[in-house]
Amino acid sequence: MKTRLYTKQDIQQILGKVGLDSFMDQAIESLYLACREYKQNRYEAPVRDGFEYKLPELGLTEWMPIHAIGNLVTLKVVGYHPSNPLQRYLPSVLSCVFQLDTSSGQLVNIMDCTFTTSIRTGAASAVASRILSKEDPKVLGIIGCGAQAITQLHALSRLFRFDEILVHDTNLECASTFQQRAETLRMDRSLIRITSLNELSRKADILCTTTSVDIGQGPVFNDLNLKPDLHINAVGSDFPGKIEVPRSVLLRSLVCPDFALQAKHEGECQQLNENQIGPDLVSLVQQSDKYQGYKNLITVFDSTGWALEDHVMANLVSHYGQQFGLGEDIELNCVSDDPKNPYGFLLHQSPAGSKPVLQPEKRLSTG
Amino acid sequence: MKTRLYTKQDIQQILGKVGLDSFMDQAIESLYLACREYKQNRYEAPVRDGFEYKLPELGLTEWMPIHAIGNLVTLKVVGYHPSNPLQRYLPSVLSCVFQLDTSSGQLVNIMDCTFTTSIRTGAASAVASRILSKEDPKVLGIIGCGAQAITQLHALSRLFRFDEILVHDTNLECASTFQQRAETLRMDRSLIRITSLNELSRKADILCTTTSVDIGQGPVFNDLNLKPDLHINAVGSDFPGKIEVPRSVLLRSLVCPDFALQAKHEGECQQLNENQIGPDLVSLVQQSDKYQGYKNLITVFDSTGWALEDHVMANLVSHYGQQFGLGEDIELNCVSDDPKNPYGFLLHQSPAGSKPVLQPEKRLSTG
Numbered sequence: 001m002k003t004r005l006y007t008k009q010d011i012q013q014i015l016g017k018v019g020l021d022s023f024m025d026q027a028i029e030s031l032y033l034a035c036r037e038y039k040q041n042r043y044e045a046p047v048r049d050g051f052e053y054k055l056p057e058l059g060l061t062e063w064m065p066i067h068a069i070g071n072l073v074t075l076k077v078v079g080y081h082p083s084n085p086l087q088r089y090l091p092s093v094l095s096c097v098f099q100l101d102t103s104s105g106q107l108v109n110i111m112d113c114t115f116t117t118s119i120r121t122g123a124a125s126a127v128a129s130r131i132l133s134k135e136d137p138k139v140l141g142i143i144g145c146g147a148q149a150i151t152q153l154h155a156l157s158r159l160f161r162f163d164e165i166l167v168h169d170t171n172l173e174c175a176s177t178f179q180q181r182a183e184t185l186r187m188d189r190s191l192i193r194i195t196s197l198n199e200l201s202r203k204a205d206i207l208c209t210t211t212s213v214d215i216g217q218g219p220v221f222n223d224l225n226l227k228p229d230l231h232i233n234a235v236g237s238d239f240p241g242k243i244e245v246p247r248s249v250l251l252r253s254l255v256c257p258d259f260a261l262q263a264k265h266e267g268e269c270q271q272l273n274e275n276q277i278g279p280d281l282v283s284l285v286q287q288s289d290k291y292q293g294y295k296n297l298i299t300v301f302d303s304t305g306w307a308l309e310d311h312v313m314a315n316l317v318s319h320y321g322q323q324f325g326l327g328e329d330i331e332l333n334c335v336s337d338d339p340k341n342p343y344g345f346l347l348h349q350s351p352a353g354s355k356p357v358l359q360p361e362k363r364l365s366t367g
Numbered sequence: 368m369k370t371r372l373y374t375k376q377d378i379q380q381i382l383g384k385v386g387l388d389s390f391m392d393q394a395i396e397s398l399y400l401a402c403r404e405y406k407q408n409r410y411e412a413p414v415r416d417g418f419e420y421k422l423p424e425l426g427l428t429e430w431m432p433i434h435a436i437g438n439l440v441t442l443k444v445v446g447y448h449p450s451n452p453l454q455r456y457l458p459s460v461l462s463c464v465f466q467l468d469t470s471s472g473q474l475v476n477i478m479d480c481t482f483t484t485s486i487r488t489g490a491a492s493a494v495a496s497r498i499l500s501k502e503d504p505k506v507l508g509i510i511g512c513g514a515q516a517i518t519q520l521h522a523l524s525r526l527f528r529f530d531e532i533l534v535h536d537t538n539l540e541c542a543s544t545f546q547q548r549a550e551t552l553r554m555d556r557s558l559i560r561i562t563s564l565n566e567l568s569r570k571a572d573i574l575c576t577t578t579s580v581d582i583g584q585g586p587v588f589n590d591l592n593l594k595p596d597l598h599i600n601a602v603g604s605d606f607p608g609k610i611e612v613p614r615s616v617l618l619r620s621l622v623c624p625d626f627a628l629q630a631k632h633e634g635e636c637q638q639l640n641e642n643q644i645g646p647d648l649v650s651l652v653q654q655s656d657k658y659q660g661y662k663n664l665i666t667v668f669d670s671t672g673w674a675l676e677d678h679v680m681a682n683l684v685s686h687y688g689q690q691f692g693l694g695e696d697i698e699l700n701c702v703s704d705d706p707k708n709p710y711g712f713l714l715h716q717s718p719a720g721s722k723p724v725l726q727p728e729k730r731l732s733t734g
Binding site for chain 2: 001005007008009011012015016020044046049050051053055056057059061063065067069070071073075077078079080081084085088089090091092093094096098100102103104105106107110111112114115118119145146147148150151154174177181184185330331332333334335337338339340341342343344345346347
């Protein structure tokens with residue numbers, strides 16, 4: 001009974017062998033295929049649930065389960081602690097993922113999900129943008145230059161050849177370090193330019209919003225001189241009351257949520273009525289011909305983060321782990337050959353007659 | 368950023384050092400103290416949730432979260448797969464537990480929970496029995512001789528000196544191996560006797576029901592000649608429609624659930640109206656004086672399994688792990704010193720100028 005453990009070092013090695021670009025390409029392709037093959041009766045994915053608290057720090061611990069029927073349960077556990085970057089040099093969002101085999105209930109995989117969450121968030125925007133963006137977009141605009149901005153840039157750059165990447169952040173220090181961080185991607189940094197919100201939103205063919213705007217403080221740009229065929233990836237809103245895109249833009253756009261139930265609760269779709277919400281990501285992929293015409297109109301991908309995306313990423317890491325023989329098998333569950341004896345694992349099972357591990361400190365007297 | 372991993376071998380070593388009896392004593396004491404100190408505003412524990420399925424096997428995957436406010440979230444993940452014993456020589460219930468620090472969201476502990484679930488289920492019955500059982504009970508009756516029966520016997524034997532242990536199981540093979548399994552406890556096996564339901568329920572001072580009776584097939588004993596001061600630990604019912612104790616017994620008993628909300632849904636309390644349910648385990652412990660009189664009457668502890676119990680056990684394992692320097696620190700989360708760069712962990716951070724782990728297979732051209 002083994003559980004496969006992938007540590008940070010294993011993920012580093014997988015990425016070293018696959019290459020970051022190839023990994024992103026595979027993430028985009030795997031997510032696209034998962035959406036194309038998705039059938040409602042093959043998965044169960046309830047809306048995430050969790051604990052919100054103010055002590056010892058403002059924070060949130062959530063679990064996002066998904067059941068691939070007949071196969072696996074993938075459970076992502078996420079912590080959101082906004083004080084992390086300043087107080088601990090840690091990302092505000094940390095997560096891990098656990099996969100269980102539904103034939104036996106065994107925990108089969110344990111791995112980080114912080115990195116793959118970034119990757120899948122980029123990949124989801126890429127899948128949506130491939131269908132909804134104009135052909136050959138040349139200008140990418142990014143509002144909010146934190147961690148998510150990097151993977152949006154990465155994923156979209158794998159699909160499109162941008163002439164210009166315009167970025168903006170209300171935090172100047174964050175904007176000014178963006179070029180340097182983008183160098184991890186070996187991009188030509190001269191393509192990246194910090195600019196005003198007005199220039200950015202006027203020039204962008206694709207606009208990604210990846211801000212940490214406060215509740216009630218959105219939207220993060222104005223509905224002014226936008227291109228008529230702009231595609232927006234709205235990535236930042238993930239909480240009731242948190243929005244990034246002006247409602248007037250949404251009202252004249254095709255708005256596609258990743259997971260409608262959740263997007264209505266915490267995404268841009270909060271601003272809309274049921275009948276103003278367009279197809280979800282799965283419908284978009286499965287009926288992409290039907291939405292061809294929208295390439296020439298304003299479109300919005302409302303990305304709140306969906307458990308299916310994390311499931312696909314965990315499978316991808318596990319696939320590469322197996323291919324390269326990375327990860328470590330650990331024996332986690334305290335079970336023995338006799339399922340009726342909860343203490344059986346404390347006895348040496350072989351060779352016969354050997355001493356038990358366990359030597360209780362005194363003999364029980366019950367008589 | 369480290370996560371402490373406790374494998375089966377670590378738990379074996381902890382038990383080897385502490386002793387199984389001492390560990391059970393500590394489990395009983397820790398659970399008792401946790402109940403005594405419990406305040407509703409210091410914990411959040413929603414009813415467990417999960418997926419039920421029929422493919423590839425009949426089964427259930429559940430998560431049981433509890434939030435110790437200001438400190439930890441403990442998340443237990445449980446699989447229930449009744450085909451495990453026959454098909455895989457595994458217990459039908461397997462579980463693991465994950466603990467997260469609520470100041471940062473870091474996963475701090477990973478460990479098995481299969482063994483500690485057995486222990487805490489025994490310990491919970493011991494805590495309830497200490498308050499509700501007659502003084503000096505001499506005959507323990509156990510109906511259902513599977514894994515849970517062993518820890519009921521163990522826990523109760525740590526509190527009371529029984530003259531006789533009467534056991535019954537509809538599966539004769541299960542009953543006949545019970546003595547042998549009980550030898551793990553170094554008990555005098557001559558005290559244990561297989562007998563009829565009638566003799567068992569007539570003679571028992573404490574009766575534990577630990578069956579896997581099917582839905583709709585309970586109760587598992589008759590309301591016939593029970594002692595007037597019998598205490599029952601009803602452990603088996605954990606599913607809507609699954610019950611073990613005759614309703615007529617419940618109606619003239621003080622019925623104490625571990626976690627009322629859950630017991631009403633899937634425990635013996637299913638058979639009762641709200642006003643027929645007595646104090647829960649916490650109230651029982653906190654107001655034990657008030658319930659002294661019930662030692663001479665029939666009482667029922669309705670044990671469905673509560674996340675607080677698992678939280679206490681995880682803390683106990685972690686306490687001993689730290690004391691003995693057992694467990695292994697692993698680096699799970701893929702993070703770097705720069706929380707704004709999700710790819711930072713792929714670069715060697717030091718010494719300066721060293722080569723990145725990551726060598727993408729081709730240079731990105733975006734211009």
